Amino acid sequence: MTPFPEPNAQLELAPDQAESLAHRLTLRLARDLGPEEAIRLLPALVRALTGAPPEPIQDRLRREVVQAARRLADLGLMAGTAGNLSVRESPSHILITPAGLRKGEMHPDDLVRLDMQGNKLSSGLRPSSEFRMHLGVYGVRSDVNAVIHTHPPHATAFAAAGIPLDRPVLAEAVLLLAPKVPVIPFGAPSSQQLVDHLKPWLADHNAFLLANHGVVCLGRDLAEAVQRTEALEFLARVLLAARLLGGENLLTHADLRGLRQSRSGTPADFR
Ligand SMILES: [Zn+2]
Incomplete structure (x- = not known):
């Protein structure tokens, strides 16, 4: 032997x-x-x-943001140069996508480092003009480490129509987007007004429709924020089609109870 x-x-x-x-x-x-x-x-x-040395956390975060942006761009959720992504790099810094670039074509070095007051700490490109919104989220939600703003066509249609996504229709969406996806009143893109309109909703929600603009999704990490963005756009597409077919049937209270039990610890309070 x-x-x-x-x-x-x-x-x-x-x-x-x-x-x-x-x-x-x-x-x-x-x-x-x-x-x-x-x-x-x-x-x-x-x-x-x-035996290669582990990738430094800063490099990993930059690589993951670039990969996430490419995925969202490939899915058609960030037309042209629209959309912006950020991650919390440390308690006092974030990395955010730059202004004016197609986000699906970025290089990891294009990301901009900001402190929590919005001061730019890296040379090169300007940060996304929506940086105030990202910093506003991190200031309120210590559990959030990634923020993604996109313009997904179907979810943005609900935002333009002022219709919140607040009904339990798809199990995955209930679990990922609970308690609901509210419509945030219009504030001009990049403005402080937009941040002020968003703030009252931040404590209890993880996904938002920005009236006549687009969507914002939060995550404990980048993967979760991407997942929420995809789930939100998928829910909007399905709802639009279901309404053309005569309207959606809702999950029952018993269904929701079952969902909660199957994923204990995950909120499922869609109403
Ligand atoms: Zn936008």
Whole structure:
């Protein structure tokens, strides 16, 4: 019988061997954790196996913002140069997308670092003109680490019509967008008035329709803010189609109770 190697045995792996091993481990992880989580873990596995130093947090955040922006742009949620994303880099700094660039074509170095008063701490591009709105969110919500503002066409149609998304129609939307998605009264884009209109809603909500403008979604991390943005636009598309077909049926109280039980700890108070 082959002796089991000592736990501290040095294992030399060529980079391609390590990558192949990481891939196999990822497939196993995909069975246990689901494919998305496994793919997310793959780079860390490769680094661990090849002994490469872990990616610095600032670099990781910049890379993730660029990836998220590309995804949202590919989905058609940020036409032209519209939309802006930010993440909390530290308790006293955020990284925000620059003004005037197509967000799907950014480089990680294009992101702008701001302090919590809006002072620019990096050279180069100007920050998004909506930076006051982002800082307004971080100032009120210590649990939020990512803010995404987009112009998704169907959700923006509800914003333009002044119709909140406040009815329990789709299970995923109930879980992600609870308690509801309110319409925030119009304030000119980039204005302090827009921030003032948003503030009273911030404590209890994570997704917002900005009247005659677009949407804002918050997240404990960037992935959650992206997920909420996608869920909001999907809900709006489905509702629009369902209303053309005669109107949506609502989930019942019993359905909502079941949802709460299946995802304990997740609010599901859509009314
Ligand atoms: Zn906008």
